[in-house]
Amino acid sequence: MTADHDRNDEQTTGESADDHELRVSKIKNGTVIDHVRGGQALNVLAILGIDGGDREQVSVGINVPSDRLARKDIVKVEDRELSQDEVDVLSLIAPDATINIVRSYTVTSKHRVERPEQVEGVLTCPNATCITTEDEPVTSRFDVLDDGVRCAYCGTIVRESIADLIDSA
Ligand code: CTP
Ligand code: ZN
Numbered sequence: 001m002t003a004d005h006d007r008n009d010e011q012t013t014g015e016s017a018d019d020h021e022l023r024v025s026k027i028k029n030g031t032v033i034d035h036v037r038g039g040q041a042l043n044v045l046a047i048l049g050i051d052g053g054d055r056e057q058v059s060v061g062i063n064v065p066s067d068r069l070a071r072k073d074i075v076k077v078e079d080r081e082l083s084q085d086e087v088d089v090l091s092l093i094a095p096d097a098t099i100n101i102v103r104s105y106t107v108t109s110k111h112r113v114e115r116p117e118q119v120e121g122v123l124t125c126p127n128a129t130c131i132t133t134e135d136e137p138v139t140s141r142f143d144v145l146d147d148g149v150r151c152a153y154c155g156t157i158v159r160e161s162i163a164d165l166i167d168s169a
Contacts, residue, residue: 023061029104037096040073045058124165
């Protein structure tokens with residue numbers, strides 16, 4: 001009984017209290033995308049256009065233990081802040097993510113991503129006969145649903161692998 005009680009206490013003390021388990025180093029300046037759904041970190045990198053080709057310094061944790069999620073991914077990008085468009089797309093694959101801005105090693109701003117009602121021009125419709133994928137000057141537009149996205153033109157719904165629809169990714 002006592003042992004169980006102690007163990008439960010440990011689980012609720014949080015990641016930051018777990019001093020001997022820092023898996024990904026702190027950064028000096030940049031953005032920490034935290035509480036990313038387990039397994040989505042590589043898609044986060046794709047959305048941000050990070051492929052290792054530039055000189056960007058990036059640290060990634062995949063399937064690390066978390067209080068809030070059973071397991072989480074974390075992406076830390078030095079010397080970069082994200083655009084609203086990037087955050088909007090991130091919210092589709094990492095709806096619980098927290099965006100932390102770090103300056104001089106201190107978290108200066110922290111906010112949860114918000115899912116927009118629609119995203120324009122960032123996803124490609126998987127329907128080959130959709131007007132947005134033909135040679136027409138029509139910008140793609142998707143309604144954001146609780147569990148996926150729906151093409152505003154042809155109604156195609158995508159629930160899994162939304163990251164595969166990201167233009168340029
Ligand atoms: N972080 C970092 N480099 C810093 C400061 C913070 O990489 N110089 C990371 C921390 O490791 C953590 C995230 O940014 O993953 C948020 O930091 P902080 O707000 O200090 O942690 P928590 O309070 O645990 O965050 P939350 O409440 O959002 O879980
Ligand atoms: Zn479509």
